Amino acid sequence: MDWDAIISYLPRYKDALLLTVKIGWLGILLAFIIGVLCAAVIHQKIPVLRQITGFYIELFRNTPLLVQLFFLYFALPKVGVRVSPQFCGSLGLGLLGGAYMAETFRSGLENIAPIQSESAQSLGMSKMQAFRYVILPQAVSSSVPGLLANVIFLLKETSVFSTISLMDLMFTAKDLIGMYAKTIECLTLLVVFYLIMLLPVSILGSLVERRLRHAEFGN
Amino acid sequence: MPNLGIDVLFKGKNFLRLLGGLWAAVRISLISVAISIALGLVMGMLMTSQNKILKAVFRVYLEVVRIMPQLVLLFIVYFGTTRVFGWDLSAEYAAIIVFSFWGVAEMGDLVRGALISIPKIQYESAQALGMTGLQIYLYVILPQTIRRLIPLSINLITRMIKTTSLVMMIGIVEVLKVAQQIIEANRRTSPNAAFGVFAVVFLLYFIVCWPISRLAAYLERRWS
Amino acid sequence: MEQVLLEINHIQKAYGTHVVIDDFSLAVNKGEVVVIIGPSGCGKSTLLRCINALEDIQGGEILLNGEEVLKEAKNISKMRQKIGMVFQSYDLFPHKTILENIVLAPIKVQKRTRPEAEKEAVELLTKVGLADRKDAYPRQLSGGQKQRAAIVRALIMHPKILLLDEITAALDPEMVREVLEVVLSLAKAGSTMLIVTHEMAFAKAIADRVLFFEHGKIVEESSHPKEFFTHPVTERARAFLKTFDYETEQNS
Numbered sequence: 001m002d003w004d005a006i007i008s009y010l011p012r013y014k015d016a017l018l019l020t021v022k023i024g025w026l027g028i029l030l031a032f033i034i035g036v037l038c039a040a041v042i043h044q045k046i047p048v049l050r051q052i053t054g055f056y057i058e059l060f061r062n063t064p065l066l067v068q069l070f071f072l073y074f075a076l077p078k079v080g081v082r083v084s085p086q087f088c089g090s091l092g093l094g095l096l097g098g099a100y101m102a103e104t105f106r107s108g109l110e111n112i113a114p115i116q117s118e119s120a121q122s123l124g125m126s127k128m129q130a131f132r133y134v135i136l137p138q139a140v141s142s143s144v145p146g147l148l149a150n151v152i153f154l155l156k157e158t159s160v161f162s163t164i165s166l167m168d169l170m171f172t173a174k175d176l177i178g179m180y181a182k183t184i185e186c187l188t189l190l191v192v193f194y195l196i197m198l199l200p201v202s203i204l205g206s207l208v209e210r211r212l213r214h215a216e217f218g219n
Numbered sequence: 220m221p222n223l224g225i226d227v228l229f230k231g232k233n234f235l236r237l238l239g240g241l242w243a244a245v246r247i248s249l250i251s252v253a254i255s256i257a258l259g260l261v262m263g264m265l266m267t268s269q270n271k272i273l274k275a276v277f278r279v280y281l282e283v284v285r286i287m288p289q290l291v292l293l294f295i296v297y298f299g300t301t302r303v304f305g306w307d308l309s310a311e312y313a314a315i316i317v318f319s320f321w322g323v324a325e326m327g328d329l330v331r332g333a334l335i336s337i338p339k340i341q342y343e344s345a346q347a348l349g350m351t352g353l354q355i356y357l358y359v360i361l362p363q364t365i366r367r368l369i370p371l372s373i374n375l376i377t378r379m380i381k382t383t384s385l386v387m388m389i390g391i392v393e394v395l396k397v398a399q400q401i402i403e404a405n406r407r408t409s410p411n412a413a414f415g416v417f418a419v420v421f422l423l424y425f426i427v428c429w430p431i432s433r434l435a436a437y438l439e440r441r442w443s
Numbered sequence: 444m445e446q447v448l449l450e451i452n453h454i455q456k457a458y459g460t461h462v463v464i465d466d467f468s469l470a471v472n473k474g475e476v477v478v479i480i481g482p483s484g485c486g487k488s489t490l491l492r493c494i495n496a497l498e499d500i501q502g503g504e505i506l507l508n509g510e511e512v513l514k515e516a517k518n519i520s521k522m523r524q525k526i527g528m529v530f531q532s533y534d535l536f537p538h539k540t541i542l543e544n545i546v547l548a549p550i551k552v553q554k555r556t557r558p559e560a561e562k563e564a565v566e567l568l569t570k571v572g573l574a575d576r577k578d579a580y581p582r583q584l585s586g587g588q589k590q591r592a593a594i595v596r597a598l599i600m601h602p603k604i605l606l607l608d609e610i611t612a613a614l615d616p617e618m619v620r621e622v623l624e625v626v627l628s629l630a631k632a633g634s635t636m637l638i639v640t641h642e643m644a645f646a647k648a649i650a651d652r653v654l655f656f657e658h659g660k661i662v663e664e665s666s667h668p669k670e671f672f673t674h675p676v677t678e679r680a681r682a683f684l685k686t687f688d689y690e691t692e693q694n695s
Binding site: 058059061062063064066067068070071074075076077078079152156157158159160163170173174177183184187190191194195198199202 | 282285286287288289290291294295298299302303377381382384385387388395398402410411413414416417418420421424425428429432
Binding site: 113115116118119120121122123124125126129133134137138141 | 492523524526528534551600
């Protein structure tokens with residue numbers, strides 16, 4: 001192990017990590033918003049929009065992010081839509097993640113028995129009130145483990161950003177290996193930096209899951 | 220209407236080449252899934268063990284698979300191990316190793332989950348009939364878990380097919396790589412080919428993965 | 444002159460071609476306790492759900508104090524506040540404590556103040572013996588306790604009539620009594636109730652009027668419950684009651 005090389009590489013990895021985190025979290029935020037909207041459309045059975053949403057979800061769940069990014073980055077400029085690599089990265093991740101988040105929220109909503117809404121309505125609540133005070137809080141808390149799993153999944157997926165010339169961790173590792181051929185050092189740093197990015201989320205995920213599984217409400 | 224390059228695909232053997240690339244990807248996934256299912260079953264049974272050391276090892280294994288991007292693993296196996304051990308590993312083998320490493324962990328965890336969901340009384344009543352450990356698994360426990368496992372394994376296939384898109388980054392000529400080559404070769408005559416060709420690749424993946432994931436969803440609904 | 448509170452005129456309820464309630468009419472007077480019995484799946488629960496407009500009806504009308512109860516009507520919230528309902532599976536809100544379960548609707552729907560709603564909630568909880576459990580979550584309670592809390596959740600809205608849908612059917616036998624005693628005390632206090640139950644002894648004790656319901660219709664109706672339970676008139680009711688009575692079976 002060449003420690004001097006490792007130390008000299010650190011700043012580049014740090015920059016790459018910051019870039020990945022920035023684009024990644026923007027994408028995840030976008031995914032969250034898209035997911036909530038799509039789940040609401042499907043749950044409320046809004047005609048037409050519901051079919052479009054369903055098609056979008058299936059399309060993005062059944063194609064790889066890499067292909068989606070290639071399409072956004074290389075194909076769209078040919079029809080006059082040109083976007084920066086960074087925007088492209090966040091948008092691609094957001095579209096992919098939105099489809100997954102939508103499924104998570106939807107199943108969270110579906111898991112709440114209809115009689116919960118009925119018993120709220122039998123107390124005189126409107127459908128909206130029943131949704132807001134009774135269904136939504138339960139759905140959100142039951143979706144949390146799934147959401148965190150999606151976050152981990154999406155942060156992992158950022159590893160393909162280098163293909164649209166974003167200087168992320170993979171790009172940096174590949175670049176440095178190409179220049180100095182210190183493969184082991186570069187790969188070790190790559191693993192370490194991915195751990196720095198993902199381990200906290202993963203630990204949070206298992207903590208939340210354990211809490212929800214063993215405690216639910218009132219324990 | 221500008222030329223969007225669909226015509227490029229009908230030149231010569233371009234479309235067949237694209238399908239060939241897709242098949243390279245699907246082949247890697249199918250082999251990896253087969254290995255994952257076979258080893259995953261064994262893995263899952265081992266994972267129900269109460270041995271502390273074994274448990275710790277599995278935990279680390281699962282956690283590595285859970286948080287390391289597959290692309291990082293591909294780099295480690297393809298560039299890293301060849302460097303350290305000096306062996307000659309083809310990109311395709313590297314891909315199969317990584318995908319199996321990932322698949323066995325996932326299958327193992329699914330099998331473990333399915334096994335521990337079978338009530339203890341099932342094991343006990345089989346024991347009471349004098350069955351051995353292996354007989355109990357073979358005739359009583361596994362048949363009950365199969366219905367839960369099949370949809371999940373089918374899902375794993377689609378996820379693997381999608382993930383094979385990564386193998387172009389270690390130099391395997393799969394569908395995206397072929398697409399790039401076609402676009403490059405026709406750069407002069409059809410400068411906008413990227414749109415048509417990538418759109419077709421997008422659709423190809425969808426056409427392959429969508430029916431498989433629908434099947435998994437259908438079976439899951441039917442058997443749950 | 445007795446005052447009619449709930450009036451059901453010729454209602455019809457079907458799922459597709461499957462008729463669940465067929466030309467059903469009933470009038471419930473203020474302060475009256477009407478018990479509906481009948482075999483499982485005969486449409487008793489559906490009837491209660493229709494009265495609370497949780498189900499739409501294909502014909503007829505349901506009137507409370509002369510005002511129509513209609514699923515899509517603007518005043519449905521107002522109407523439902525006047526019709527309390529308690530379900531078989533309690534259906535407390537699992538993410539809220541018992542007290543929060545009870546005060547949610549008074550605060551959000553009736554716009555009452557929190558202190559006032561909580562004060563009444565605690566009074567009602569005390570009456571059903573649950574005051575010390577007010578800060579517990581539903582899953583920490585036994586079935587009987589949950590059901591008593593669900594009754595309080597309905598009562599705090601000051602409903603004109605209470606619909607009880609097999610409220611003891613999901614309970615362990617030893618918990619049935621604690622719930623039924625709450626209902627008996629409500630009856631003594633003059634509440635108007637429409638009760639669907641499988642507890643024949645309870646029905647006999649509490650009913651002012653008994654309806655035997657089968658295939659979406661009233662088969663037998665009696666304003667003398669004691670007599671109905673010992674000497675039912677129709678053959679169907681006799682056969683039904685017999686299934687609850689092992690001794691008669693053996694002796695005859």
